[in-house]
Amino acid sequence: MTEDILIRKDGRAGRITLNRPKALNALTYDMCMSIDAALKDWARDDDVALLVIDGAGDKAFCAGGDIAEMYATGTAGDYSYGRRFWRDEYRMNARLFEFPKPVVSFLQGFTMGGGVGVGCHGSHRIVGETSKIAMPECGIGLLPDVGGTLLLARAPGRIGEYLGTTGDRMDAGDAIFAGFADYFIPEAEWDTLKTALCQTGDWEAVDRAARPAPAARLAGWQPVIDDYFGGETLGDIWRGLPAEDDWPEPIRHAIRLMDRNAPLAMASAVECVHRARIRDDMRTALRQEYRFTHRSMEQGDFLEGIRAAIIDKDRTPKWAHKDWRAVPGGDVHAMTGPLGPDELQFDDERDGS
Incomplete structure (x- = not known):
């Protein structure tokens, strides 16, 4: 087992600790596979009453996937590594979402992208004072994945379309309001709670420790977001906006964020969130996301997004589409079709196929 992740049994709990604090606990392929193997074992282990998932350090639970190898192989014309990473990661995400026992996750600092796929599919998702949760994939030419489109589809009103296209960060109150977290507990009390969970296996200890959720900025913004993010397509959202001089602050904030992101990714995110809302099923959502990510290096903006954000760090990506307000529907279908x-x-297909 890699030292990048610590997997062990502790009393009545199965413990998973992401252990790359200097890399903000970014997920590697081997870490995903270690989690998947543990989930298989512990689902059948009567000694394990619940799971506890946390991250080392105080800056991040998990800031995303480790994408340097994807860039290196993809720019060399080898797309197989990235496709294998996403395929097997999504299988792990589904297994975690469907895990038959309580899963308690402690989400300090940054929880983004691939970190959402590990930390936000459990039954008891805990946030604290430092929590910052986001699905910022459109900023690197991807759409929200790891089951994120289902979480976004389940968010109140049109909050999902807003979060998916902007990548806006949620604090603890926002994350609970949007359905990415369940409980607010002061971080100074987390170690005591983890000890109690391991000793007793009593997940109701989380309920007893919870405090009232902080106020949510997004709750106040929702009426405006619902009014303007209800379009069938990304272009419809733009066309439904009033004249710029009349934009309310939530829309001004959204446009500032969206102007940075990959147009094709945002347009595809809107489509996939809508599809996930129609069929409320994690495996269906993951299949839909994989259609995009499978194509993202060869046909999409992913490699350019990584170059601009991670490799050259010039923050000036040259997206394939110049204007997010006019992405052709055929281009979205080319990324999201079967x-x-x-x-x-x-x-373990549920229908036996």
Whole structure:
């Protein structure tokens, strides 16, 4: 087992600790596979009453996936590594979402992208004073994945479309309001709670420790967001806005964020959130996300997004589409349509196929 992740049994709990604090606990492929193996074992282990998932350090639970290897292989014309990473990561996300026992996650600092796929699919998702949760994938040419489109689809009103296209960060109150977290507990009390969970296996200890959720900025913004993010497509959202002089502050904030992001990714995010809302099912959402990520290096903006953000760090990506207000529907379908024999499959298909 890699030292980047610590997996062990502690009393009545299965413990998973992401252990790359200097890298903000970014997920590697080996870490994903270690989590998946533990979930398989502990689902059948009567000694494990619940899971406790946390991250080392105080800056991040997990700031996303480790994408340097994807860039290196993708720019060399090898797309197989990235596709394998996403395929197997999504299978792990589904297994975690469907885990038959309570899963308690402690989400300090940054929880973004791939970190959402580990930390936000459990039954008891805890945030504190430093929590910052986001799905910022559109900023690097991806759409919200790791099951994120289902979380966004379940958010109140049109908050999901807003968060998915802007990548806006949520604090603890926002995360609870939007359905990415469940409990606010002061971080100074987390170690005591973890000890109690491991000793007793009593997940109701989380309920007893919880405090009232902080006020949510997004709750106050929701009426405006609902009014203007209800379009069928990304272009419809733009066309439904009033004249710029009449934009309320939530819309001005949204446009500032959206102007940085990949147009094709945002347009595809709107489409996939809508599809996830129609069929409320994690595996269906992951399959849809995989259609995009499978194509994202060869046909999309992912490699350019990584170059601008991580490699050259010039923050000036040259997106394939110049204007997010006018992404052709055919281009969205080309990224989100069926993959045929390459469709994401799960190793325990529920329909027996």
